[in-house]
Amino acid sequence: MNDAFPDSDPGVVARRAASFGKSAAAYARQRPDYPDAAVRWALEPVAGRAPLRVLDLAAGTGKLTEVLLRIGLDPSDIIAVEPDTAMLGELRRRFPSVRALEGRAEAIPLDDGAVDAVLAGQAMHWFDLDRALPEIHRVLAPGGVLAGLWNRDDDRVPWVAEMGRLSRNTASFGEWRPRELPKTAHFPAFERADFAHAHRRTADSMVATIGTQSHMLILDEPERETVVNRLLGYLRATPETAEGEFDLPLITLAARALRCT
Template sequence: MAISPHRVSGGASGPRLHHERRQELGQSFQDGGEHYHRVRPGYPADSLDWLLPAGTRFAADVGAGTGKFTGLLFDRGLEVAAVDPSRDMLEQLRKTWPQVNALEGTAEATGLADSAFDVVSVAQAWHWCEPLKASTEIARILRPDGVLGLIWNQLDTSVPWVHRLSRIMHAGDVHKPDFRPVVGPEFVDLESHLTAWQETLTPADIIELAKSRSYYLRANQATRTKVTGNLEWYLYEHLGHAPGETVGLPYVTQTWRARKARSAPPR
C-alpha cells in the first residue's frame, strides 16, 4: 500500500504532565538513537498476539522511536508505517527496517492517510502525547472498528531488588496498580493485558539502560556521576554481581487496546 502523507494540525493537553514539561522531557530523546536502540528492551510477542485484530494487514506505529515495536509488526508480514518526531530515532529505524515507510510526525499530527490502518500502536510513548487530540488523529487514520494499542514495558517492581533498582535509576514511569490510560471518546472497550518476562543483561548493560532514560539524559554531569556510582555500588557490591555476569531483569509489559467507535462522538 502506498501511504500518501498529508498534514493536519496538532494539539494540547495531557493527564499527568503539563504541556511544556512534556516537551522539555521529550527533547531528551532527540539524539542518541543508536544508544537507545542498543540498550532499550524489545517487546514480547505475546503482547502483539493479544493486540492484533484478526485479518490485520496494515499497521501504523506512532512514536516509533528506533523501531522496537515496529519490528514486531513488520516481522508479522504487515505493511507498516512508522511515525516519530525525532530524525535521529527514525534514522536508526530506517537502518534496521528499510522496508518500513518512516516519516516525521507526532501522535497529534501523523501525516498519514485517512482510514488507512487496521491497527495503530503507540509503544512506550503515550505519556509524551496529548491524549485527547492524539485520539482524534489516530481515529482519523484507523479504518472502521480499527484498534488502538498502547504498550508499556515496566520494570517489575513487585520484585524487591528491582523496586530498589528502579528508585536508583529514577524510573518514574512505573505505573501504579490503578493506572488507566486516557483515551478520547473516539474509542470504546478499553481493556488491558499483562505479560511477565525477563531480559538477560549484564550489570554494565543495566547501567547503560539507566543512561537511556529521560532523568539521566537531562541531568547535569554531577547528577549523572551520582546515578552511575549508585548503580555500580548496588549491582556490584550490594547485590554481588561480577562484571560480565548475566542477570535476568524482570519486566511486565502492559498492553492496552481500544476499538474505534462506530459513530462519531458528539461535539
C-alpha cells in the same frame, strides 16, 4: 522501563519528551523489545484482515517495528511515524524496508482509513490525547484497533525496587498503570492485559539502559555521573546482578480499544 511516569511539571515533561534523540543509537542498542504475545494480543481484533496494515506511532528507533516483523507482518504493511529526526534516522537504518515518516500523533501524515491498527510502544503517555485520539480515529479503517504497550521494571522484586530508588526514578509498579485513557466517542472502552517479559542484561548494560530513560537524560553531567556510579556499585555488589548476565524482570502493560464508527 520507567519513562511512562512523567513529572507533573509541564516544563519538565516537555524536556523529557524531547530528550531521546541525543541518545538514539544507545536507545536502539539498550532498550528492551516487547513480548510477541503482547503484540499479538494488541492486534487480535483485526488479526484476520489481509493485508493487515499497521501503523507504529511514535516508533522511536523501531523496537515495536522489530516485533511486528518478527511475528510475520510484511514490511510493506508496516508504516512507522516518529517526530524525532535522530530516532527516525536510526529506525530507517535498522529497518530500511519499512516505510518511515516524520510526524506526530497529533498530526499523522496518512490518509483517512489508511491502516487497520495503530500501535504505540512506550509512547502514548506523551501524546496530547485530546488531539491525538481523533487523529488516530481518522487514520484507522472502520473496526480498527488502537493499542498502547509499556514495559515496566517489575519492582515487586526487591533488588529491582532498590535499583529504581537509586536511579531516582520514583515510579512504582504497584501504583502505576497506563495513564487513565479517556472514554471518548472515538474509543469508548479500553481493555487491559499484563504480560511477563525480561531483558537480558549485565551490570554495565543495565546502567546503560537506565541511561536512556528520560529522567536520566535531562540530568546535568555531574549529577548523571553520580547516579551512574551509585547504580554500578549497587549492581556489582548485589548477588542477583554481580556476576555476568542476568534477567531484568519486566511487566509489559497493554491497552487496546476498537475504533467506534
